[in-house]
Amino acid sequence: MKAARERSDGAIPARHDRPKEPDQAEQLLALIKARRSVRRFTTEPVTERQIGFLLEAARWAPTTFQCWQFVVVDDESLLAAVISLAPGILERPTLVIVVCADMNVISVKNIYPELAYQETATATQNILLSAAALGLGACFIGSFSKAGIATALNLPPNLEIHNLIAVGQPAEAPEAPLRKPIAEIAVRNIL
Amino acid sequence: MSKKTRTVEIPVSSLEALALFLVASAEGLFQEPREYGPLRLLQGVTRVSRLLEGRASHPFLEAKAQEIDENIEIVMEDEDAFRRFVSGLVVDFTRDTIQNE
Numbered sequence: 001m002k003a004a005r006e007r008s009d010g011a012i013p014a015r016h017d018r019p020k021e022p023d024q025a026e027q028l029l030a031l032i033k034a035r036r037s038v039r040r041f042t043t044e045p046v047t048e049r050q051i052g053f054l055l056e057a058a059r060w061a062p063t064t065f066q067c068w069q070f071v072v073v074d075d076e077s078l079l080a081a082v083i084s085l086a087p088g089i090l091e092r093p094t095l096v097i098v099v100c101a102d103m104n105v106i107s108v109k110n111i112y113p114e115l116a117y118q119e120t121a122t123a124t125q126n127i128l129l130s131a132a133a134l135g136l137g138a139c140f141i142g143s144f145s146k147a148g149i150a151t152a153l154n155l156p157p158n159l160e161i162h163n164l165i166a167v168g169q170p171a172e173a174p175e176a177p178l179r180k181p182i183a184e185i186a187v188r189n190i191l
Numbered sequence: 192m193s194k195k196t197r198t199v200e201i202p203v204s205s206l207e208a209l210a211l212f213l214v215a216s217a218e219g220l221f222q223e224p225r226e227y228g229p230l231r232l233l234q235g236v237t238r239v240s241r242l243l244e245g246r247a248s249h250p251f252l253e254a255k256a257q258e259i260d261e262n263i264e265i266v267m268e269d270e271d272a273f274r275r276f277v278s279g280l281v282v283d284f285t286r287d288t289i290q291n292e
Contacts (some may be wrong), residue, residue: 039264059232087219087231090263143223145215 012160031133033176039090041168046074046094049135054167057130061122064115068123069116069159070191071098082125086164088143093166096141098149099124120162123189125166137170199247209238229277230266233259251287255280 002119051072073082074095082096083089089096101116124140130136141164149161216231240256243249259280265273 080208081211084208085215087212087216087234090234091261143219143227145218148211148215148218 004179035132044169057126076078086144088141094168104158
């Protein structure tokens with residue numbers, strides 16, 4: 001079996017080229033289950049390395065057109081404005097990642113616009129899972145003013161904000177919420 | 192000096208931030224779940240309490256803001272419990288207001 005290789009662009013070879021590591025699947029599922037929406041943060045900083053890790057994870061999300069754009073907001077006054085414009089943020093995080101879709105890509109490639117949401121969603125999930133893996137707290141924020149934040153950050157009209165991710169060092173460890181059983185949410189072949 | 196006649200100096204930027212939160216909430220509430228209306232108003236209460244931090248001691252408001260923070264997520268889980276929580280707050284705030292008169 002071939003050893004795992006890293007290409008010069010940082011890409012990992014496809015699965016069939018990699019050694020099988022059965023524990024990886026269990027570790028991934030454990031991470032997925034351990035992730036929580038953390039809404040309260042300490043004032044301890046998030047390191048540049050951690051921010052880079054989150055963006056690297058976002059970059060490698062499943063995608064066709066990479067029509068995403070991420071704006072990391074950690075400037076004191078801009079962060080304060082974003083927090084005021086996002087009622088879904090309960091407590092001040094260290095930074096907010098504004099996840100946008102570049103609608104120019106969508107129109108130039110004549111793609112159905114829902115694809116942009118799919119791409120930013122996969123990237124968002126990667127960021128949230130990576131934050132959990134790094135021991136950071138993070139929360140997907142859906143309540144915010146698109147127009148207000150676009151104005152505050154001087155975003156061009158082609159960037160459509162899809163969601164925000166509040167990130168910081170966690171000040172809480174929320175309990176796991178209930179999940180519907182698989183039998184209730186999944187069928188095989190036909191409903 | 193009674194609580195009612197005390198004055199505090201609050202930076203205009205802090206009041207602007209509160210106003211921004213209120214208008215952003217108003218915009219969002221057109222499309223958000225109905226119960227987010229009371230939720231946003233309670234968040235407004237906690238923001239008012241934070242404005243007083245370090246400027247004026249108001250133990251009642253601080254305690255209630257903390258209680259709101261600790262219970263605010265009930266809105267996602269149990270609407271009836273959230274309603275009871277809000278009604279309890281009204282009673283508590285009313286009593287505090289009357290006592291201070």
